[in-house]
Amino acid sequence: MKQLKQRSNCPISSALDIIGDKWSLLIVRDIMMNGKNTYNEFLKSAEKIATNVLADRLVMLESNGIITKEEHPDSKAKIYYKLTEKGIDLLPILIELTLWADEYLPVSKAAIVYGKVLKKDKEAITKQMIAVLKKANK
Amino acid sequence: MKQLKQRSNCPISSALDIIGDKWSLLIVRDIMMNGKNTYNEFLKSAEKIATNVLADRLVMLESNGIITKEEHPDSKAKIYYKLTEKGIDLLPILIELTLWADEYLPVSKAAIVYGKVLKKDKEAITKQMIAVLKKANK
DNA sequence: CAAATTAACTTGCAAAAAGCAAGTTAATTT
DNA sequence: AAATTAACTTGCTTTTTGCAAGTTAATTTG
Numbered sequence: 001m002k003q004l005k006q007r008s009n010c011p012i013s014s015a016l017d018i019i020g021d022k023w024s025l026l027i028v029r030d031i032m033m034n035g036k037n038t039y040n041e042f043l044k045s046a047e048k049i050a051t052n053v054l055a056d057r058l059v060m061l062e063s064n065g066i067i068t069k070e071e072h073p074d075s076k077a078k079i080y081y082k083l084t085e086k087g088i089d090l091l092p093i094l095i096e097l098t099l100w101a102d103e104y105l106p107v108s109k110a111a112i113v114y115g116k117v118l119k120k121d122k123e124a125i126t127k128q129m130i131a132v133l134k135k136a137n138k
Numbered sequence: 139m140k141q142l143k144q145r146s147n148c149p150i151s152s153a154l155d156i157i158g159d160k161w162s163l164l165i166v167r168d169i170m171m172n173g174k175n176t177y178n179e180f181l182k183s184a185e186k187i188a189t190n191v192l193a194d195r196l197v198m199l200e201s202n203g204i205i206t207k208e209e210h211p212d213s214k215a216k217i218y219y220k221l222t223e224k225g226i227d228l229l230p231i232l233i234e235l236t237l238w239a240d241e242y243l244p245v246s247k248a249a250i251v252y253g254k255v256l257k258k259d260k261e262a263i264t265k266q267m268i269a270v271l272k273k274a275n276k
Numbered sequence: 277c278a279a280a281t282t283a284a285c286t287t288g289c290a291a292a293a294a295g296c297a298a299g300t301t302a303a304t305t306t
Numbered sequence: 307a308a309a310t311t312a313a314c315t316t317g318c319t320t321t322t323t324g325c326a327a328g329t330t331a332a333t334t335t336g
Binding site (some may be wrong): 005006007008009010012013014015016018019020021022025026029045046047048065084086089090091092093094096097099100101102103104105106107108111115123 | 144145146147148149150151153154155156158159160163164167183185186203212224227229230231232233234235236237238239240241242243244245246249251253261
């Protein structure tokens with residue numbers, strides 16, 4: 001198992017030691033917001049992660065307790081990846097990334113609309129989403 | 139100027155295209171929370187960024203409008219790096235990273251205390267900090 | 277039920293990024 | 307005038323990414 005190396009004990013740095021890269025949070029996003037749960041579904045996302053990097057990140061996220069592997073209900077050939085509580089609790093970070101990008105970066109029309117809705121009622125929406133995700137996870 | 143390559147128009151992905159690495163947000167943290175504003179101050183942080191990587195990130199953060207370079211009030215030999223509004227508005231992301239790490243990762247005692255305070259009054263503290271930072275920036 | 281397809285990886289190799297030590301240049305301090 | 311400081315740059319090695327192709331087990335198709 002690849003060991004987590006902490007560069008310091010600053011919480012921001014420690015968080016970035018795990019999720020501070022271009023891909024990890026996109027996998028979390030795909031599970032949390034896009035209903036994706038398998039290797040091939042992750043591969044099909046717009047950002048085009050390389051197969052070896054995806055395999056590497058899945059191992060990493062699992063070894064850090066952010067996702068778990070389960071039997072897929074439909075087929076023994078598939079693996080069902082799901083978020084742990086620790087993984088679900090990354091949602092506020094995704095929300096803030098979304099709001100910041102929505103304000104300062106060029107994003108899709110759909111994202112702009114979603115951002116406006118979010119901005120109006122961030123706390124409630126986040127809380128509600130977390131509750132739903134955690135409940136569905138049991 | 140290095141061009142921003144967007145992997146998709148998803149806001150999360152677009153945000154990570156810029157700040158999705160192990161170092162960028164630590165520089166932002168150092169300016170925002172640790173009162174650091176110069177190259178040598180950034181170098182001295184606990185995480186020990188390499189000199190060439192630091193130089194690269196400073197150029198990148200500037201070209202993405204997150205920091206600006208100014209004359210240092212004390213000396214012509216120094217460069218004073220400061221956050222733009224866009225940079226200051228990364229604070230909510232730093233806050234959420236802090237809260238998540240505080241909950242799930244081993245961090246310093248001081249960070250635990252800070253996390254508890256933060257958790258109690260996140261919205262107000264964040265708003266207040268942003269206001270102070272933006273005001274001081276004028 | 278044999279053949280093709282799908283799912284989840286692994287392997288090999290080239291290119292890009294990170295890490296490390298040392299060097300450069302201008303400004304400042306001693 | 308000499309040493310130090312500040313902000314980089316350079317060269318080189320190691321690590322990580324990216325890309326194409328290959329593997330194996332399970333599943334679907336004709």
